[in-house]
Amino acid sequence: MSLLVLLLRRSAGAVALAVLCGLLSGASSAGLISRINAILASGGGLVDRGVVLGFAGIGVLMLGARIGSQLLLNRLQTRTTYELRAQLSKRILATPLRRLEELGTYRLLATLVDDIGSLTQSLLCIPVILLNACIVLGCLAYLAMLSRVVFAALLVFAALGVTSYWIPTLSMMRTQRKARETNDRLFRDFRSLTGGLKELMLHRERREAFLTRELLPTVAELRGLQTQVLMRHTLLTSWGMSLFFFFIGLMLFVLPGITPVSSQALVGYTLAALYLQQPLDSIMTLLPTVGQGAVALRHIEQLELGEAGTQGLPSAAGPHEAPASVSRLELCGVTHTYLRDGEGTRFTLGPIDLAIHPGEILFVVGGNGSGKTTLAKLITGLYAPESGEVRLDGKPIGEGERERYRQLFATVFSDFHLFEALLGLASADLADRARGYLERLQLAHKVEIDASGALSTTQLSTGQRKRLALLTAYLENRPVYLFDEWAADQDPAFKEVFYRQLLPDLKAAGKAVVVISHDDRYFDAADRLVRLESGALVTDRSAPATSRAAS
Structure with missing residues (x-):
């Protein structure tokens, strides 16, 4: 019936x-x-x-x-x-x-x-x-x-x-x-x-x-x-x-x-x-x-899936457009609790108080299971906080604004997915801009991009696939960039390029940059470093200038 x-x-x-x-x-x-x-x-x-x-x-x-x-x-x-x-x-x-x-x-x-x-x-x-x-x-x-x-x-x-x-x-x-x-x-x-x-x-x-x-x-x-x-x-x-x-x-x-x-x-x-x-x-x-x-x-x-509507297929017009720039992004007393997979125990992140500024490189560090990726999903609006607020330029982000808020971010998560084309990035000079980034990411000899944005191949090593994902993030040109263990699969030479060239370039362009990393050798590349332990924010400090000079 x-x-x-x-x-x-x-x-x-x-x-x-x-x-x-x-x-x-x-x-x-x-x-x-x-x-x-x-x-x-x-x-x-x-x-x-x-x-x-x-x-x-x-x-x-x-x-x-x-x-x-x-x-x-x-x-x-x-x-x-x-x-x-x-x-x-x-x-x-x-x-x-x-x-x-x-x-x-x-x-x-x-x-x-x-x-x-x-x-x-x-x-x-x-x-x-x-x-x-x-x-x-x-x-x-x-x-x-x-x-x-x-x-x-x-x-x-x-x-x-x-x-x-x-x-x-x-x-x-x-x-x-x-x-x-x-x-x-x-x-x-x-x-x-x-x-x-x-x-x-x-x-x-x-x-x-x-x-x-x-x-x-x-x-x-x-x-x-x-x-x-x-x-x-x-x-x-x-x-x-x-x-x-x-x-x-x-x-x-x-x-x-x-x-x-x-x-x-x-x-x-x-x-x-x-x-x-x-x-x-x-x-x-x-x-x-x-x-x-x-x-x-x-x-x-x-399955209790969400109702299809503007969240499922948002319009590109008017109120759904994200602001071109951000003055201040804040997490105020934010918490999130979930059941650990396979363990049967509940894990609570927070309460977290954290501010993110444009033109700043923020490193998030900590041991495995400390809550770094969960924090990244809260920052980007993929998770809704159970308590506390996420604020954009001083205004709280409610459920109705979350879709618009998420458009602020260009991300490469550790479990990223690489599409076969540069979807949603159509522009007259897309192919030319993409080719320029391919040269810088040392992929021009591996991948070609046609006028429609289709990639010639995605059958690459994990590190090279991450570079293609980084290419997509560059082309999105969002106010805030977040990288979750992006350099983990890169060779030492390209790790140096990422931390010493690519991140400073994003900072110079006025982007807010959040990097989840275990590479303690490059912690000095951060303007500010926060450490998580068992879901709690234990430190929030600026990277020491002496460490930068030593590097």
Whole structure:
């Protein structure tokens, strides 16, 4: 039912028109059965020309209505599928980063690939089910007019048949939900497989343990659940089809002994039962697919993603434009608490009081797990503080201003993603400016950029890929730059370039620069250095001038 509601929300008018065509098709089908029954009851022989023309007219009407209904619903389905994919992508972008991290990449991938696929297939089934349901309703209306006694018997038999079919179907849907949960684990294992190829290939025991304890048991469990679903579906479909013949047998051999029934009614009901076999078989065959779609839709809803809107796809105009410069950026008593992955303990960063100024290089240092990257995400607005305020030029940043605030930053995080093109940076001289930066980053011999901003390759070493990410940050030309362990994968010569040339150039351009680093050899490159220990800011001092001179 929720899938039908989804279709109705998209276009109630189109659904109503399609259902109207379907009802017309069902009425035409009932009319054809009525004409056939009347001809058989009359003993056949020569048929009046008007009867033939009437039969042909009803057949053409049935064909046209069926095609019209199918085309309308198919068009609605494809449009709904497109809108669903687009909306889900926007909702992911509108969801707080912390929530997405809690869900895990593998769940999001399973949703984008598996759930959207299931929804698409189920939406494909709905037009067929609605059309066949209209045919069934039309035939039932004819049967009700043909004989009330036999129709009453049909209703009793149908109620028993639907009950015997639906109760096992509910159990099958529970199995489908369990299979969907198992599929999440399978995507997690696939991610481990693809991300840990080198580690698995280099350690036989690890590889065997991963296969026997992680991947293969999940695959086997999913196979077992899917086998159960298919087996129950086969049994239910076979049982549903056999009900037709049980009803015909009861009608022909049992019902006449209970109450008088005309031969015309018996022939009409037999014809209708045989005719209804195909549409009902189609409905029963497609119901499990619709059930999978319902499970997928429920799973998407349980993700609690954000609502698509200006956050998901913000406009580039007016109030969404970030200021070209910043006078002062402050964190005032900011805290953030989260559950450490795999540890089951809660970690609290803060309270943090920190000011960031343009034309200044700020280093954030500290041990692993001290909260440096979390602090970076709070600074850039990717995390919302649980208490305290982030202030821009003295004004607090509320939830409504967070999207605009994030446009202040050009970043390269340690887990950065490199796109295949310089997206969102279109300008007349983009390629020329990019080539100039490529020369400076010592990548001109490796990468070419065409006029549209497409990169010739991203298949580079990690250090070179980070330089390409730095190229993107340069071209963004934002007021604040943040680098999270950017130099960790660079060779010693380019580390020197980064700390002694690139950072001072950004400072000279009036940019505020925040650098998370473990390179204590270059701490003197900072104007100010803050140290984190277990989530607490323990020092905030200027880099000693003697250290700069010594370097």
